[in-house]
Amino acid sequence: IGENIQLLVDRPDGTYCFRLHRDRVYYLSEKLLKLAASVPRESLVAPGTCFGKFTKSQKFRLSVTALDFLAPYAKYKVWVKPGSEQSFLYGNHVLKSGLGRITESTAQYQGVVVYSMADVPLGFGVAAKSTQECRKVDPLAIVVFHQADVGEYVRNEDTLT
């Protein structure tokens, strides 16, 4: 979402902040933070909304539970045709044949938000090809790598925080 992140920090309706709890990053309001501080650390499950987690090698991995917060501020969007929408929701990458629209000047390996044709946010992805290249490749090439999708709410119900 680029420099729109400061809109997440700098909200008019209260102070929100990011907190690290057991190598997951949570986004919560100040009021909630103060409440969460009174819970012992071992028994606290999740303060606020989980945005992502740090893996074993300290790489940050964005989680689908951040979708509601990040989708409105997305700068680079990808629209997916109805036919391959379900395929994306099952965790597959998006092929050129399923690509509907894509924002202009998307760089390669840029983080994007995946929408359905009805402008419903479906999840996150990484652009495998820039916008110019997307026009030239053959229909079975991958254009968006899958990162997170709303189908995970059903698939990984017990591991999602």
Place this chain on the structure above:
Amino acid sequence: LEYALGNLLAVDRNPPPAAALRGAGPRREALLRALARDNTQLLVSRLWELPAERAGGAGGPLVAQLPEPTFRLPREKPAPKPRPPTRWEQFARLKGIRRKKKTSLVWDEQAKERRRGPDPEEDQFARLRREKRERVARNELNRLRNLARAHRAGSAVPAAPLHPTGHQDRDELRRVARVARVSTASLGRFQPRLPKEPAEPPSRSGGKKRRFQPLLGNLAAERSRQLELLRDMGSKKPVLDITRAVNKQLRQEEAEAAAANKGKKQSKRGKRGRRQQRPGRSGKKSGARRPPQQQKPAGGGSGG
């Protein structure tokens, strides 16, 4: 009535009259009470007959001297049961081992018999002196070994530069100042800082462990810090100034080379070495020097 005045006790062994034993309520109560009162009166009169004296001078209370108590009080708790023999006791009984004390006799080689105590032929004073010397030497050795072990494990600063000379550089002085601050009785915790010294807690692990900001501390400051960070991340200007970094690195390399050359033989050898060194020295950072050098020889080559 049997009196045990040492225990302040009077025992009436006669059974109470039959009328007192039978069931009638208040009458029985009155009879028993009369009996008790009579017995108590007898006991008290006996106590008054004891030799008494005033305790604490003329004004104190009258204290009777009781005879030694004769009556044995019954046990409060049951008698201890004999504990089972321990493993050693069983073994000893099995083997027939009895407890016999060993005599502290020492075998004397010369006279071929046993004697008590130290050797009469040997100089005791010399022996004491020699043993003391040996002990001192062993202690000294252990002390040095401990010191070496502690030193090996990581020393903050060598003990030499504790007095400021004029030839110390900034880092050394800073290190020595830190050591001086920490060497108080409370390890520098309550030491007032100098005007320009930054306030920082001493980290025992030398800055290796990751330290986090407090959870709830000053949310407004955190917010402004985060916004600044995001702004820096979003701006296109790189944080590291490449040319300045390169120049600094070059200066450092030149200083190192000069110091190394000073140690070796100087003048001719040095000049030759330096002339050979310059075109050969192509580190990553001196790549920035190349473009201006390339143009000049090209101009010189075409002209000459």
